[in-house]
Amino acid sequence: xxxxxxxxxxxxxxxxxxxxxxxxxxxxxxxxxxxxxxxxxxxxxxxxxxxxxxxxxxxxxxxxxxxxxxxxxxxxxxxxxxxxxxxxxxxxxxxxxxxxxxxxxxxxxxxxxxxxxxxxxxxxxxxxxxxxxxxxxxxxxxxxxxxxxxxxxxxxxxxxxxxxxxxxxxxxxxxxxxxxxxxxxxxxxxxxxxxxxxxxxxxxxxxxxxxxxxxxxxxxxxxxxxxxxxxxxxxxxxxxxxxxxxxxxxxxxxxxxxxxxxxxxxxxxxxxxxxxxxxxxxxxxxxxxxxxxxxxxxxxxxxxxxxxxxxxxxxxxxxxxxxxxxxxxxxxxxxxxxxxxxxxxxxxxxxxxxxxxxxxxxxxxxxxxxxxxxxxxxxxxxxxxxxxxxxxxxxxxxxxxxxxxxxxxxxx
Amino acid sequence: xxxxxxxxxxxxxxxxxxxxxxxxxxxxxxxxxxxxxxxxxxxxxxxxxxxxxxxxxxxxxxxxxxxxxxxxxxxxxxxxxxxxxxxxxxxxxxxxxxxxxxxxxxxxxxxxxxxxxxxxxxxxxxxxxxxxxxxxxxxxxxxxxxxxxxxxxxxxxxxxxxxxxxxxxxxxxxxxxxxxxxxxxxxxxxxxxxxxxxxxxxxxxxxxxxxxxxxxxxxxxxxxxxxxxxxxxxxxxxxxxxxxxxxxxxxxxxxxxxxxxxxxxxxxxxxxxxxxxxxxxxxxxxxxxxxxxxxxxxxxxxxxxxxxxxxxxxxxxxxxxxxxxxxxxxxxxxxxxxxxxxxxxxxxxxxxxxxxxxxxxxxxxxxxxxxxxxxxxxxxxxxxxxxxxxxxxxxxxxxxxxxxxxxxxxxx
Numbered sequence: 001x002x003x004x005x006x007x008x009x010x011x012x013x014x015x016x017x018x019x020x021x022x023x024x025x026x027x028x029x030x031x032x033x034x035x036x037x038x039x040x041x042x043x044x045x046x047x048x049x050x051x052x053x054x055x056x057x058x059x060x061x062x063x064x065x066x067x068x069x070x071x072x073x074x075x076x077x078x079x080x081x082x083x084x085x086x087x088x089x090x091x092x093x094x095x096x097x098x099x100x101x102x103x104x105x106x107x108x109x110x111x112x113x114x115x116x117x118x119x120x121x122x123x124x125x126x127x128x129x130x131x132x133x134x135x136x137x138x139x140x141x142x143x144x145x146x147x148x149x150x151x152x153x154x155x156x157x158x159x160x161x162x163x164x165x166x167x168x169x170x171x172x173x174x175x176x177x178x179x180x181x182x183x184x185x186x187x188x189x190x191x192x193x194x195x196x197x198x199x200x201x202x203x204x205x206x207x208x209x210x211x212x213x214x215x216x217x218x219x220x221x222x223x224x225x226x227x228x229x230x231x232x233x234x235x236x237x238x239x240x241x242x243x244x245x246x247x248x249x250x251x252x253x254x255x256x257x258x259x260x261x262x263x264x265x266x267x268x269x270x271x272x273x274x275x276x277x278x279x280x281x282x283x284x285x286x287x288x289x290x291x292x293x294x295x296x297x298x299x300x301x302x303x304x305x306x307x308x309x310x311x312x313x314x315x316x317x318x319x320x321x322x323x324x325x326x327x328x329x330x331x332x333x334x335x336x337x338x339x340x341x342x343x344x345x346x347x348x349x350x351x352x353x354x355x356x357x358x359x360x361x362x363x364x365x366x367x368x369x370x371x372x373x374x375x376x377x378x379x380x381x382x383x384x385x386x387x388x389x390x391x392x393x394x395x396x397x398x399x400x401x402x403x404x405x406x407x408x409x410x411x412x
Numbered sequence: 413x414x415x416x417x418x419x420x421x422x423x424x425x426x427x428x429x430x431x432x433x434x435x436x437x438x439x440x441x442x443x444x445x446x447x448x449x450x451x452x453x454x455x456x457x458x459x460x461x462x463x464x465x466x467x468x469x470x471x472x473x474x475x476x477x478x479x480x481x482x483x484x485x486x487x488x489x490x491x492x493x494x495x496x497x498x499x500x501x502x503x504x505x506x507x508x509x510x511x512x513x514x515x516x517x518x519x520x521x522x523x524x525x526x527x528x529x530x531x532x533x534x535x536x537x538x539x540x541x542x543x544x545x546x547x548x549x550x551x552x553x554x555x556x557x558x559x560x561x562x563x564x565x566x567x568x569x570x571x572x573x574x575x576x577x578x579x580x581x582x583x584x585x586x587x588x589x590x591x592x593x594x595x596x597x598x599x600x601x602x603x604x605x606x607x608x609x610x611x612x613x614x615x616x617x618x619x620x621x622x623x624x625x626x627x628x629x630x631x632x633x634x635x636x637x638x639x640x641x642x643x644x645x646x647x648x649x650x651x652x653x654x655x656x657x658x659x660x661x662x663x664x665x666x667x668x669x670x671x672x673x674x675x676x677x678x679x680x681x682x683x684x685x686x687x688x689x690x691x692x693x694x695x696x697x698x699x700x701x702x703x704x705x706x707x708x709x710x711x712x713x714x715x716x717x718x719x720x721x722x723x724x725x726x727x728x729x730x731x732x733x734x735x736x737x738x739x740x741x742x743x744x745x746x747x748x749x750x751x752x753x754x755x756x757x758x759x760x761x762x763x764x765x766x767x768x769x770x771x772x773x774x775x776x777x778x779x780x781x782x783x784x785x786x787x788x789x790x791x792x793x794x795x796x797x798x799x800x801x802x803x804x805x806x807x808x809x810x811x812x813x814x815x816x817x818x819x820x821x822x823x824x
Contacts, residue, residue: 016586016587016590046592049592073586074583075587075588076590079589079592080590080591081591082591163810166810167812168710168714170814171430171486171487171714171716172709172713173487174428174487174715175428175709175713176487176709177491178424178487178488179458179491179492179493179494180458180491180493207811207813209814293708293709294705294708297587297703297705298580298583298705300587301586303583304583304717305717307810387809387810389810390807390810392804395802397799398615398796398800398801399579399582399615399799400582400583401619402620
């Protein structure tokens with residue numbers, strides 16, 4: 001293996017998770033342990049946009065406390081972005097610029113932390129640099145609360161979001177059960193094409209306070225079937241708690257709720273409003289009082305209720321990325337392989353970026369019940385190890401503290 | 413003081429808080445310490461409705477573990493209700509029934525845990541029993557996340573809801589700041605006529621991740637003023653985080669968002685939708701991307717992020733209610749008097765129920781800034797002691813456990 005000495009450039013991309021900064025922590029720690037190879041660690045301010053604009057945050061300029069707090073800080077401490085790189089065969093402007101920056105700052109390690117879209121960016125950069133003969137090791141660091149990346153047992157960020165959803169929905173359930181004649185409460189959970197997060201709500205049910213019905217994007221949604229399901233539960237219990245994915249669609253694949261006016265940079269529709277729509281149907285067509293709750297961005301940012309397992313894995317994924325890069329690997333994303341569920345044991349492997357870019361992993365059929373309105377025990381067995389342990393923050397005067405990177409943007 | 417031997421009847425009423433069950437715990441513990449006077453503790457199932465229907469939960473039949481878990485259980489472990497008692501001069505049906513039940517079960521202590529509306533119920537029952545000469549000591553136990561009861565420095569439930577809102581809005585802020593060009597994010601917080609909860613969001617701002625603007629029901633809301641305020645912040649920061657009370661109304665007192673179709677048993681409009689309405693204004697009229705987040709019922713049920721100060725006070729308020737009753741007091745509600753803020757010290761006092769029933773305490777002018785879009789340091793000094801300490805739950809396999817009262821309803 002050739003020893004490649006130079007600087008490491010790390011960036012965050014796409015929707016934040018509550019542990020993406022823990023992966024940054026892993027990258028930083030592993031880099032600092034290999035200072036004979038990695039001379040300096042630069043963070044892109046707002047992902048690839050920061051790289052193109054020469055907006056960097058230098059780790060060597062930060063306080064130790066802010067680095068340690070990364071394990072407890074939600075959002076994207078270095079800034080995230082949704083930016084789609086063009087095909088370099090059609091327009092290589094950004095790539096030429098990036099090559100200049102890589103040369104200027106002696107970037108030999110490029111680590112990009114994101115989901116499917118970000119792995120596409122990563123893959124394109126890797127290919128371009130190979131084509132022009134610039135030696136740089138490009139590694140994808142996975143993250144997404146959606147848990148929809150292929151070739152990895154799960155993704156960092158999922159376990160914490162799942163834990164937050166489970167515990168929050170138990171609390172919502174308690175609140176609903178307080179009244180003698182309850183409402184039909186519909187909770188909307190993130191997940192565009194994959195229902196992993198919504199499915200997690202079933203753990204709340206296993207613990208006595210959870211949804212009666214769960215609807216996932218993997219199952220074509222029928223409003224008539226939904227009304228029948230709700231009626232059945234309500235007639236029996238005088239209450240009904242429903243968990244729905246934001247990405248529910250009918251048998252033709254048309255989203256139940258979407259605003260065609262709002263598309264993100266990758267052409268995805270911004271979803272939201274499924275629970276409100278269903279709640280109106282229950283109120284108006286079924287004449288049962290209904291309320292809806294959208295859990296919103298707290299799902300991906302609830303640092304105060306992280307899964308310790310998830311935090312530790314996020315750190316180890318970041319470290320593995322640096323290790324693979326030093327070993328000479330490139331054009332790959334780190335994956336998590338589950339060796340066993342009980343006792344829970346994983347190892348860190350890799351897959352080529354092109355296999356992962358822009359692909360989505362849905363919940364397998366065996367994890368969804370026959371009726372298409374709940375999950376099976378196979379799913380419960382899958383998810384339980386991922387929510388174990390708490391990463392309780394230190395509260396100062398009742399309030400959490402988060403990392404604040406010094407000086408923000410440092411231009412060369 | 414005459415020693416009045418008999419049974420104690422306790423009920424929960426109105427919207428749950430995350431610590432109302434801690435008050436129940438206080439009532440139970442203090443009663444058990446006075447078994448020479450209080451022979452048995454009966455809990456109404458769903459408040460006054462349970463009393464009228466003879467649906468009781470007997471504490472003597474419960475497991476110790478479920479009693480202890482009350483300190484960590486959200487919702488209303490014994491069931492809540494919204495039920496308006498008639499004026500007994502006009503219709504005494506419910507009162508005659510209640511008198512029969514009191515006699516039948518030898519109820520000599522009647523403790524009712526709720527907000528303004530519940531104190532009205534409590535007051536009416538107290539007056540009726542006095543009129544008919546039935547000896548029973550009637551005590552109101554305060555609770556409401558809204559913090560709007562008069563004659564008490566604050567109410568149990570408020571500190572925990574405030575703590576949850578502060579920490580959650582910090583996380584939402586981090587998530588918003590992740591992107592280079594942020595949105596205008598509008599967070600909707602509970603509070604019909606009083607903005608105490610919304611105001612608490614300012615603590616997040618003091619900690620570096622909070623709203624730029626705060627709008628309270630105490631200040632007549634002007635959409636034009638709001639647009640100017642948002643524009644000013646957005647032009648400077650390219651982002652804007654706004655916290656709004658659900659109960660915003662214009663200078664004529666007309667709610668910004670309300671559905672006239674939905675009124676509760678006390679004739680209050682069910683609110684909600686303010687943030688959605690404002691978000692549409694920002695999107696359509698200001699042409700700035702905006703998203704809205706309604707924190708929903710998690711605000712009042714987030715047991716996993718309780719203020720330890722609040723939990724302990726809720727217990728002590730419950731104990732004080734029993735102590736006052738044993739001392740011979742009746743027709744009163746327990747109040748919390750702040751003796752000093754630094755060091756924080758309170759004592760438990762009392763006020764006649766009629767003074768409290770149906771009244772609401774707004775935020776004083778001195779706690780709101782001149783511009784009417786934020787709070788002053790006086791408010792911060794007021795709220796800080798109330799969010800101190802964490803009542804971290806014990807997680808079992810990553811999940812909280814809540815009280816489950818045995819057998820539910822036990823009919824005589």
